[in-house]
Amino acid sequence: QVQLVESGGGLVQAGGSLRLSCAASGRTFSNYVMAWFRQAPGKEREFVSRITWSGSSTRYADSVKDRFTISRDNARNTVYLQMNNLKPEDTAVYYCAAQDRNPPGPWTRPSDFGSWGQGTQVTVSS
DSSP states (O other), X not given: OOEEEEEOOEEEETTOOEEEEEEEESSOGGGEEEEEEEEOTTSOOEEEEEEOTTXXXXXXXXXXXXXXXXXXXXXXXXXXXXXXSOXXXXXXXXXXXXXXXXXXXXXXXXXXXXXXXXXXXXXXXX
């Protein structure tokens, strides 16, 4: 498994921006599909975005499309989530997740991922 450490969360006003980072160690980062999930109090963990091992393909939840951008730097073993135009409903703990690219999968469900970070809190005030 790969070890993941998130950073960059915080408190921001609605309409503001944050950039989350997830640093990976322990395995060949470039072999991994990386994703971001989030979990609000009392709710299930939900998919936010994912990026394939080369960065050539990305996918977003409808709720964040056109506001969030996922990217990765394989030389730095880091994946990012740029969050713009934040809304109060984006408030949650954000988790980074990793999964080897083989075997192929949808990579949109928590069960699709075997490695998780500890999470970083994002709070958006209205």
